[in-house]
Amino acid sequence: MVRLITHNLLACHVKGCTSNNFPLQFKDVQVELREAEFNPDFLRGFIPRLEWGALVDAARQLGDTSLPAEPPEMLDDDFLQKLHHVLLEVHIEEGAMICPNCNHVYPISNGIPNMASAYHQPIHNVVN
Amino acid sequence: MIPTPDVSHLTKKDFEHVYEPAEDTFILLDALEQDAESLRLSLPRVCLEIGSGSGCVSSFVGSILGPSSALYVATDINPHACHCTKLTGRQNKTPIEPLNASLATPLMQRLKHAVDILIFNPPYVPTYDDEADGAQQGADIQGAWAGGKDGMQVTDVLLDQVENLLSPIGRFYLVAVKQNDVPAIRRRLLDTHGLQSEIVVQRRAGGEHLFVVRFSR
Ligand SMILES: C[S@@+](CC[C@H](N)C(=O)[O-])C[C@H]1O[C@@H](n2cnc3c(N)ncnc32)[C@H](O)[C@@H]1O
Numbered sequence A: 001m002v003r004l005i006t007h008n009l010l011a012c013h014v015k016g017c018t019s020n021n022f023p024l025q026f027k028d029v030q031v032e033l034r035e036a037e038f039n040p041d042f043l044r045g046f047i048p049r050l051e052w053g054a055l056v057d058a059a060r061q062l063g064d065t066s067l068p069a070e071p072p073e074m075l076d077d078d079f080l081q082k083l084h085h086v087l088l089e090v091h092i093e094e095g096a097m098i099c100p101n102c103n104h105v106y107p108i109s110n111g112i113p114n115m116a117s118a119y120h121q122p123i124h125n126v127v128n
Numbered sequence B: 001m002i003p004t005p006d007v008s009h010l011t012k013k014d015f016e017h018v019y020e021p022a023e024d025t026f027i028l029l030d031a032l033e034q035d036a037e038s039l040r041l042s043l044p045r046v047c048l049e050i051g052s053g054s055g056c057v058s059s060f061v062g063s064i065l066g067p068s069s070a071l072y073v074a075t076d077i078n079p080h081a082c083h084c085t086k087l088t089g090r091q092n093k094t095p096i097e098p099l100n101a102s103l104a105t106p107l108m109q110r111l112k113h114a115v116d117i118l119i120f121n122p123p124y125v126p127t128y129d130d131e132a133d134g135a136q137q138g139a140d141i142q143g144a145w146a147g148g149k150d151g152m153q154v155t156d157v158l159l160d161q162v163e164n165l166l167s168p169i170g171r172f173y174l175v176a177v178k179q180n181d182v183p184a185i186r187r188r189l190l191d192t193h194g195l196q197s198e199i200v201v202q203r204r205a206g207g208e209h210l211f212v213v214r215f216s217r
């Protein structure tokens, strides 16, 4: 269950791939929606750790346009509910994430991303 | 008393490939339970367990803090372990995000100084280096214990990344055995990275002298 909250924390770590390596781009993903407990305190505490632009982008890739381009100053319940849904209730079960820099493919299967393949990647795959 | 997480959904077949909770797991649960109140009060938002195996430990932290109070991310090099971690989270009502990865590699960039609770019960058994290398490559049950020279081959790599990961309120819980040279580990994290430490629990069990050490700023 890769949720967007986790996707927002993942960067490509192929050796030598250190810039423009975030956020990973989704490809051919299958999504499932599952309800999660709403916790406004958690969301407020987590906002400073988010890369907002990357989150908005990732949500759009999955067809969700409910988030504003910038986080609002007033974190009211209506906004927090939307954020809650995007961050915690959208589960990517199948598909892949692709590095925008070196094009390394990180497959997702059964909701588990395979980030281990990066260690065996030869350095000459890096394209810049 | 916080109940030990339920792993009854995992089978004998699972435990042929994935580390079954044992004395080292339980001493880690004891240490976390002992710290439960102060952990709750520190309002942790990001909990990262490295080498989650069955998922027992992260589920336990979920019971301490509550399922919606923090993000629970867990890495393991062993894909079977990632699968078991996901199931155990579900069984115990803690949503754990498993990543099939070594140490914290895919997270290092984004979780710089952002991990509130970092946990590692590493492969700590002293073996030949080749055996530990093979176990890391194989990503199966041998990787749960084969630790190379002084049992430190895998832990050593993480120790240099701990300071980078810990948030201002961050704590790092490490399981170690006597042969790992606990005083040297503590000295190294203090001298090189300025991290304080304390032994939370130690005990002898099944021929091992086990420690749980907690590091913080
Ligand atoms: C001693 S077991 C602990 C399992 C579980 N946390 C527990 O306490 O019961 C060590 C775990 O670390 C994993 N591991 C070994 N090397 C690793 C690495 N480089 N990165 C991530 N996990 C690793 C193993 O696959 C195994 O699941």
Ligand SMILES: [Zn+2]
Pocket (backbone or CB within 6 Å): A012, A013, A014, A017, A021, A099, A100, A101, A102, A103, A104
């Ligand atoms: Zn890359």
